[in-house]
Each structure stands twice: as structure tokens, then as C-alpha cells.
Amino acid sequence: MFSLWLGAYNQGLAYAGLALGVYLTLRVLNFADITVDGSFALGGGMAAVLITNNINPAVALIAAVLSGALAGCVTALIHTRLGVNDLFAGILTSTGLYSITLRLMDRSNIPLIGLDFGLDSDADWALALSLVVLGLIALLALLLATDLGLALRALGNNPTMARANGVSGAKGLTIGIALANGLVALAGGLVAFYQGFADVTMGLGSLILGLGAVIVGESICRPRTIPMALAAVVLGSILFRLMIAIALQLGLEPVDLKLVTALLLLGALTLGRLRLPGLADGGRRL
Template sequence: MIIDGIGQGLMWACLTIGVFITFRILDIPDLTTEGSFPLGAAVTIKLMLSGQSAVVAMLCGFGAGFLAGMVTGLLDTQLHIPSLLAGILTMTGLYSVNMHIMGKANIPLLDQKVLTNYLPETWDVTVQTIVIGVIICTIVVALLVMFFKTQSGLALRATGNNTTMSAANGIKTNRTIVLGYAISNGLIAVSGSLIAQSNGFADIGMGIGTIVIGLASVLVGEIILPAKKMVWRLIAMVLGAIVYRVLLTLAMNVGVSPDDLKILSAIILVIVIVLPMIQNQYRSRQQLKRYLQKLNLNSGVKTDE
């Protein structure tokens, strides 16, 4: 069951990385996630049913998510709509877009060849899922590491750290923010594409709660592997997605109903938000205690003299 959780975690890793880009790098809560995730699934399944290969369909899914992110970015930067509301507006509009793409609320994949079918048939399905997940995550992490070393990537990170200072130094912050939105939602759409292929269908409601899943995975990854270098931060996101899905898999195997997974996700998110706060408070108290002990010790020495 843990192996199944690892495979599913790798499928969700692109979602986690996408949420990481907006939430951590740009410091923006982007709810477009819940629309771009099923968008990637819808585009992929529809193209595969029309005869396109899984690879081409998934790349088109990335492109669709990229465009959805651009829409949110333009609403935010050009129309000055608050980022949270801009994401909600795009997410709402994408519901209709996804319905038009699929034609109905749910479309099955039927007998089309998915990514795992390119691997030897003798391999177990779970092993195939893990191999495909590792390949895709490796490609995504490698490409992002190279991107963040470019001028555009450095501008994106600088804009997230301090928008005003970045603009003062000549960075076109609006363009950079739109690019961040676009890359984020493109990766989220890729995750939707992978999950749709794994499940064998695309569903109009499959994006509900994905922002909670993404945020929880980001925070879990940061707890597991706290790092400053971008390559390790991205690897931490992959690990966070894996651990999160393993936790959900274990919960289901001990009797938790699938209907309760959403509330379980919310509980996990609350825990990973509160846990670092408790740790910081504990460290602060310990530091204060050591300082007071040192102060008392010095006072005692002076008194003896």
C-alpha cells in the first residue's frame, strides 16, 4: 500500500511544484488550481480519444494550463483584481470551458494507450506508475532548475521577494508575475493529465480540493527537507507530495472512508501549518531559558568577586 502511495504521490508532484511557484516564490494564493487541474485532464483525454499520443496530449494539457495561468495573471496585473479573486474568477470560468471540452461531466479513456503502456507489459502497474512519475518529475525539476538560473527565472524569484525593489531595478514585474502564474498552472494541468490517465477518466469535479492538497504537500515537503537551494526545494516538493499521498493511502487502509479524505486533507493541512509554529515557540522558549541561565550565572560570578 505504501508503494501505491509513492506512485500516486509522483503523479501529484507536478501539482505541488506548481502551487509552490505561486505560493512560495510569488507569495500569491492562486485558486486557479482547481480549474487548471481538470483542464489538463480534459484536454489530455479528449485529444487521446481523437487519436493523439499520450505525450502530445499531455503537452497540450500543459499548454492549456499555461494559458489559464496567463488569464489569471493578466486579471491580477493589468486589471488590478486582487490575486485571490482573480484566481476564483478564472476557476469559475474554467468550469464552463472544461464542460465544453469534454462535452459532458465525465469522459472515460477507453482503450487508448497511456504513458505507462510504453513500458514493458510484464511490469506491475504500480511499478510502471512509479517509473513514469520519476521520469516526469526528474524532467520537470531539471528544467525548472535551469529556468531559475536564467535571467527570467532570477527575475521571477526577485519579484516574489520584493516587487517594489525589483521594479526599481528595471524588472518588468507584471510580465514576470504573469509568467509565474502560467508556469504554475501549466504544471498543475500536467498533474491533472497524469491523474486522468492513471484513473482512466476525466471528471468535471476532479479539481475540487486540489489547492488544499497542493498546500499541504508544499508544507509537508518543507518540514521533511528544509532547504535554501532551489534544486533541493523542488525535490522537497516531490517528497512532500509522496509523503502526503502515503498518509492518505495508509488512512484509507485503516478504514477511513473515501468520502472523508477531503476533511482528512484539511486536518493534515492544519497540522503542518501549526506544527512549525509550535516548534518555533519551543525554540524561542529554550533560547530565552538559556539566556536567563547565562545571565544568572554571570550575576553570581560578579557577586562572588
């Protein structure tokens, strides 16, 4: 039983980058970005390809982050330069990323079982992932407190006023979406390492998982500051995985997980009364 909970905790931490990336796009930039479905799989595939070619895991994860950031830049450019709707821009990029990831991996699945990450137990993974996530929270909190971070927050909160004060909407969105998808790709690499394989379809439904983590965390913690919000998102990621672990423990069939995930998200959204881009106002923007 303990190993089940510890495994869910580790999975929640591995997916924390996904949740933080979704938080940046939805909450900070007010941008509904579906690119995450593609950048998550791209990050996992990039990390898997490099580590199977004897590249250091840290270097492989950095490459995954850069690949995800590049994908985010593509979406931002499609939206800002070509005037394509944010949802359609993300769909276009995510669709193209499927073929790119498949080409990169040269097959649909890359097994990583047997590779040495220097982490021999779930306890080792828990410590390593905790340190990584704490570092991400600290770095993001510092970034969002800088002039650049304040500009990004202003752009998402009131783009007209932000542009009137000299904030470039195109550059701001490009930086923010690239950063968010870099975090998502990092999560893809960490999940691939932890679960022992990378799959070209592993990104399907990533947006829902990230959104679920954001909603659960904010519904429970009701954060009032940026650092608290980032911590709440990570907590939401862990709790979301724990909910799924509980459902499995109660005898739920794995084929029903998508339905349960949708119902959990709907319940949290209803109870939390939170605002999403395009939906009615119901939450407080930080």
C-alpha cells in the same frame, strides 16, 4: 500491501506537478492563486479528450500544459491589467474554467480504461512518472537559476525593489503564473491517465492538495537551496498521498478524506511554522 504503497507513490508523483505549480505561485511569486483548481481539471479534460481521439499521449499532455498556461495568463492579466485582487482573479478564472472544461469534454466524465499507454503495471508507471518528475525538477532548477528565474524570485521576495531594478511586475507575474498553471495542468493530465478517467470536478480542492505537499515537504526537509526545495515539494506530494493511503488502510471512510486532508494540512502548518501569503511571517524564503 505493497501494491497499496506503490499506488500511493505513483499518485504522489502524478500530483507532483500540482505541488510544483503551487510552490511557484506561493513560495516564489508570493501569489495566492486559486486558478489551480480550474487548470487541474482543464488539463485532465484536455488530455482525455485528445487521447480518446487517437492523439499521442505525449502530444495530449503538451496540449494540456499549454491550456493550463493560457488559464494562468488570464488570471495574471485580470490581476495586473484590471487591478483585481489575486484571490478574486483566481476565483474568477477558476469559475469560468469549469464551464470551459465541461464544454471541452462535452460531458462530465470521460473514461480512459482500456486505452494503451504502453505501461502495463504499477512498476512501469512508477518508472515513467519518476523520470517525468526528475525532468521537471531539473528544468525548474535550471530556470530559476537563470536571469529570468532570479527576476521572478526577486519579484516575489521584494516587488518594489525588483521594479526599481527594471523587472517588469506584470510580465514577471504573467510568465510565472502561466508556468505554474501549465505544471498543474500537466499533473491533471497525468492523474487522469493514471486513474483511468477525467472528471470535470477533479480539480476541486487541488490548491489544498498542492499546499499540503509543499508544507509537508518543507516541514520535513527544511531545504536551503532551490533544487532541494523542489525535491522536498515532490517528496511532500508522495508523503501526503501515503498519509491518505494509511488513513484508508486504517478503515477511514472515503467520504471523510477531505476532513483528514484539512487536518493533516493544519497539523503540518502548525508544526512547520511556515509563511503563507497573507499570514504571519514564519518561514524562510529561498
